[in-house]
Amino acid sequence: MEFLAQGFSQAFSFANIAALVIGTTVGIIVGVLPGLGPMVGMVVLLPFTFSLEPSVALSLLLGVFCGGYFGGAVPAILLRTPGVPSSIVTAFDGFPLTARGEAQTALSAALVGSLGGGLVSIVILIMLAPLLSHVAASFGPPEYLVAALFGVTLVVVSFRDQLSRGLLLLGVGLFLSTIGIDGPTLSARFTFGFWPMQNGFDLVALVLGIFGIGQSLLLLEQGILKTNRLDLGRNTLDFSRIIGTLRYWRTLIRSGVLGTFIGLLPGPGSVLASFISYDVAKRRSSDPESFGKGNPEGCVASEAGNNAVPAGALIPLLTLGIPGEALSAVLLGIFTLNGIYPGPLLLIKEPELISTLYWSMLLINVVAFAMLALLLRPFAMIVKVPPAILAVCVIAVSLIGIYAVNSRLFDCGVALAAGVVGYVLLRLGWPVVALIMGIVMGPIIEDRLRQTLSLGEGNPLFVFGRPVSLTIIALGVAIIVLPMIIRKLRRDGAEDEGRASS
Amino acid sequence: MTNRTDEDSASAAEAPSGHETLAAGIGMAAAVLLILSPWLVDRSGPDPFYKGPLIFPMIVLAGTALSAVPAILRLLRHRVGLPFHVDGNGFPGRAAALFVLMCLYPLGISAIGLSAATFLAVLIGLLMVYRRPWQSVAIAAIMTLTVHLAFKTFLDIWFPAPWLFEMIGA
Numbered sequence: 273m274e275f276l277a278q279g280f281s282q283a284f285s286f287a288n289i290a291a292l293v294i295g296t297t298v299g300i301i302v303g304v305l306p307g308l309g310p311m312v313g314m315v316v317l318l319p320f321t322f323s324l325e326p327s328v329a330l331s332l333l334l335g336v337f338c339g340g341y342f343g344g345a346v347p348a349i350l351l352r353t354p355g356v357p358s359s360i361v362t363a364f365d366g367f368p369l370t371a372r373g374e375a376q377t378a379l380s381a382a383l384v385g386s387l388g389g390g391l392v393s394i395v396i397l398i399m400l401a402p403l404l405s406h407v408a409a410s411f412g413p414p415e416y417l418v419a420a421l422f423g424v425t426l427v428v429v430s431f432r433d434q435l436s437r438g439l440l441l442l443g444v445g446l447f448l449s450t451i452g453i454d455g456p457t458l459s460a461r462f463t464f465g466f467w468p469m470q471n472g473f474d475l476v477a478l479v480l481g482i483f484g485i486g487q488s489l490l491l492l493e494q495g496i497l498k499t500n501r502l503d504l505g506r507n508t509l510d511f512s513r514i515i516g517t518l519r520y521w522r523t524l525i526r527s528g529v530l531g532t533f534i535g536l537l538p539g540p541g542s543v544l545a546s547f548i549s550y551d552v553a554k555r556r557s558s559d560p561e562s563f564g565k566g567n568p569e570g571c572v573a574s575e576a577g578n579n580a581v582p583a584g585a586l587i588p589l590l591t592l593g594i595p596g597e598a599l600s601a602v603l604l605g606i607f608t609l610n611g612i613y614p615g616p617l618l619l620i621k622e623p624e625l626i627s628t629l630y631w632s633m634l635l636i637n638v639v640a641f642a643m644l645a646l647l648l649r650p651f652a653m654i655v656k657v658p659p660a661i662l663a664v665c666v667i668a669v670s671l672i673g674i675y676a677v678n679s680r681l682f683d684c685g686v687a688l689a690a691g692v693v694g695y696v697l698l699r700l701g702w703p704v705v706a707l708i709m710g711i712v713m714g715p716i717i718e719d720r721l722r723q724t725l726s727l728g729e730g731n732p733l734f735v736f737g738r739p740v741s742l743t744i745i746a747l748g749v750a751i752i753v754l755p756m757i758i759r760k761l762r763r764d765g766a767e768d769e770g771r772a773s774s
Numbered sequence: 775m776t777n778r779t780d781e782d783s784a785s786a787a788e789a790p791s792g793h794e795t796l797a798a799g800i801g802m803a804a805a806v807l808l809i810l811s812p813w814l815v816d817r818s819g820p821d822p823f824y825k826g827p828l829i830f831p832m833i834v835l836a837g838t839a840l841s842a843v844p845a846i847l848r849l850l851r852h853r854v855g856l857p858f859h860v861d862g863n864g865f866p867g868r869a870a871a872l873f874v875l876m877c878l879y880p881l882g883i884s885a886i887g888l889s890a891a892t893f894l895a896v897l898i899g900l901l902m903v904y905r906r907p908w909q910s911v912a913i914a915a916i917m918t919l920t921v922h923l924a925f926k927t928f929l930d931i932w933f934p935a936p937w938l939f940e941m942i943g944a
Binding site: 320436439440447450456459462464490492493665671672684685688692696700717718721730 | 792793796797800801804807811814815816817818819821822823824825826827829830831834835837838841842844845866868869872873876877879880881883884888892895896899900903904913917921924925929930931932933934
């Protein structure tokens with residue numbers, strides 16, 4: 273309790289509240305707009321965070337992170353077009369409810385689900401982070417190296433259908449992180465004698481280019497919704513429906529817990545959390561046939577599951593320094609740019625920051641709920657903004673942000689080149705998250721690799737002589753190999769059955 | 775007849791696409807960088823190889839090149855030439871035009887300043903892709919004001935003096 277009290281005043285300071293309200297607003301807007309998403313919101317706000325206190329900067333970006341998931345449900349329910357990918361599951365029951373003239377019921381269920389899932393996940397985060405930190409305190413460089421490799425491997429493996437593409441992009445990301453002057457040895461690497469490259473590629477320029485510019489160009493080509501149909505009934509959320517939704521409290525808690533633990537694993541992310549939460553709710557329901565035809569419980573389960581992911585993803589990020597997906601990777605970038613290195617000692621070294629972070633997460637969920645409940649129609653109307661305007665404005669703000677950081681035209685050039693790469697990769701549907709993971713995790717993995725090899729005097733097999741490293745390796749092998757074996761067995765079984773029946 | 779159609783569609787599904795060309799290109803670039811890496815990395819320091827600046831890039835480049843092997847093999851197996859189309863959805867003309875304009879925008883900021891460059895870039899960009907003149911002027915003006923307030927007034931970020939104005943002034 274004392275720990276939580278440390279960040280209370282900072283969390284309720286004017287700067288922090290302003291940051292989280294602005295972040296949440298931006299998050300809801302980019303979440304409501306199909307084709308943008310919280311990642312674009314986060315990277316566009318990234319340059320603004322450099323002049324802010326770390327806790328305020330994190331509140332701003334976490335606001336976008338969580339607000340995006342809240343906002344994503346609105347177009348999914350009203351127009352059957354998810355604002356964020358995970359909200360597709362919300363549309364299964366949300367849109368049939370809208371079609372029946374019960375949009376308010378669906379929106380109430382989704383928003384209560386989002387709020388409940390978010391709150392449940394924060395409680396788990398507060399309880400689980402110190403435990404994991406305690407375990408991680410016994411880690412040395414080899415364990416960190418193995419844990420970091422385990423994290424990036426899980427992210428790549430989660431794109432099973434595109435494994436070689438994921439590995440390629442991870443490799444490209446890791447390589448990009450090596451360009452420039454090498455910190456420990458002060459040796460120039462891959463600079464081709466071009467002095468602006470000695471500083472390496474700026475993380476902000478790369479991330480803003482790939483997502484801010486690349487995604488906007490894609491948005492311009494593909495367009496988003498063109499609709500005049502927004503059947504809300506009233507301007508705000510109908511509060512009597514909110515009370516009615518509370519009868520699904522079991523589903524809400526269960527989905528929140530599931531979402532948090534899925535968010536904890538690097539890779540799977542919010543889409544899987546939504547699907548699994550929805551599936552479990554359907555299986556345990558007394559009326560499973562009504563799912564997919566307009567059951568509010570489906571909206572509660574899906575939204576509670578996906579909105580629990582941000583807090584779940586913070587657990588490995590804060591305790592091990594391992595981001596589970598691209599959004600957490602950007603948060604890790606903010607930590608390191610401010611000289612804060614997430615790991616088991618973070619809770620001991622920066623208790624006030626972490627406590628503020630917990631309070632901010634809590635406030636963000638409440639603020640996002642309240643904003644959407646009270647300003648439902650204005651937020652829903654955002655889907656009518658033409659994509660051409662959005663694309664031009666997002667690219668312009670991205671480029672100003674990059675130029676503002678160092679006033680270097682070279683960084684703008686890097687961002688524009690990254691924009692082209694991002695556009696092509698996003699259009700092809702390649703797993704861009706692997707590229708971001710590589711860029712962010714590159715320096716961390718290289719640092720740990722050097723320390724590990726120094727400890728082992730150049731012998732990499734030294735890692736296998738340490739029990740904790742071996743345990744993580746065994747766990748990694750089990751998580752990666754077991755599903756492959758199970759799938760192979762199932763496929764063989766299905767083929768045998770097919771042969772027998774024919 | 776049906777069997778033949780099935781075979782055709784199966785071979786079309788297996789045929790290399792722009793994805794393979796891109797993957798192979800990345801892999802071959804990684805292989806070239808791997809071979810050249812001893813010359814592209816300054817190794818004059820006293821550190822042994824395992825502590826040096828070359829080990830990590832070499833591991834990464836080798837892994838990247840290896841990841842592209844399946845794509846290269848698929849391209850070699852089919853020998854149908856390198857497909858260069860991205861996804862068959864045509865050339866992104868509007869996106870390309872806006873991209874070229876935005877390439878000039880940072881140069882514009884350094885030449886004529888943040889506000890003037892933002893107004894011009896947003897206005898021209900909207901005229902190219904949105905094509906409603908009065909709305910475009912209004913949006914460009916609002917955007918310029920917002921950017922000025924956010925970056926200069928609120929965040930107090932320093933931008934270099936526009937060199938074109940300085941030159942004219944001098």
